[in-house]
Amino acid sequence: MNPTRTLATAGRVLTQIRHDPRTIGLLVVVPSLLIGLVAWIFTDTPVFATIGPAIVALFPFIVMFLVTSITTLRERRTGTLERLLSMPLGRGDFILGYTLAFGLLAIVQSLVAVGYAVWVCGLEIKGDPWLMVAVAVTDAVLGSTLGLFASAFARTEFQVVQFMPVIVFPQILLGGIFIPRDQLPDGLRQISDWLPLSHAVDALNAVSTGSHDAAYIGGQLLIIGGFAVAAVVVGALTLQRRTPSPQPPIPELCTPEHGVSRA
Secondary structure, X not given: OOHHHHHHHHHHHHHHHHOOHHHHHHHHHHHHHHHHHHHHHOOOOOHHHHHHHHHHHHXXXXXXXXXXXXXXXXXXXXXXXXXXXXXXXXXXXXXXXXXXXHHHHHHHHHHHHHHHHHHHOOOOOXXXXXXXXXXXXXXXXXXXXXXXXXXXXXXXXXXXXXXXXXXXXXXXXHOXXXXXXXHOOHHHHHHHOOOHHHHHHHHHHHXXXXXXXXXXXXXXXXXXXXXXXXXXXXXXXXXXXXXXXXXXXXXXXXXXXXXXXXX
């Protein structure tokens, strides 16, 4: 891996996204709008104060997963990745470049989402707000790395969406968003301990309520970061240069134009 090539890849990705207003809106604006919608639904109730921190983790995670996986898959389907890897660009440079680019976007996304949730939607935070931003950024980066991981196994954009019930939905159901994790059945609680989104939700809830110190939050960040690094490594090892054709090519028919007479 070469830092110059990694930074060049990240710059190329950021340049492409800069010229795509819809993707910018999806990454930066949509998560905040969804957080605002949830806050509006539960106006004059204590529900948003309870689930608000988890929602801050959920929407950026999903959006980053979708955008990163589809963008990476498009690079393979169009042959861009194959051309890039034919040059002195390794798979690690490609994956790290994408991770860096979307990590920078995750910082902007998390700052906007947390600021909107706190100052516009009225989410109360008893802990350090910057710790919430740090957890939100790490969680969004996790979504990006899992998107890179999923794109390595998908052939079409539809298959990327099919990975959501496998990778994303179980984390939503068992992450402590709908019911506290300590109230889950024993088997499901043990499974949830191995899901990275669970640790992001726990960290954000801890910052919101002020129930744990910075050391606990730091430990949760290390766990989330470990999952992100593992996803990057596996994604780099399994990345294909080009998406194989789902169907074998149709052989050409023998016609008189090819110099073969028909029977």
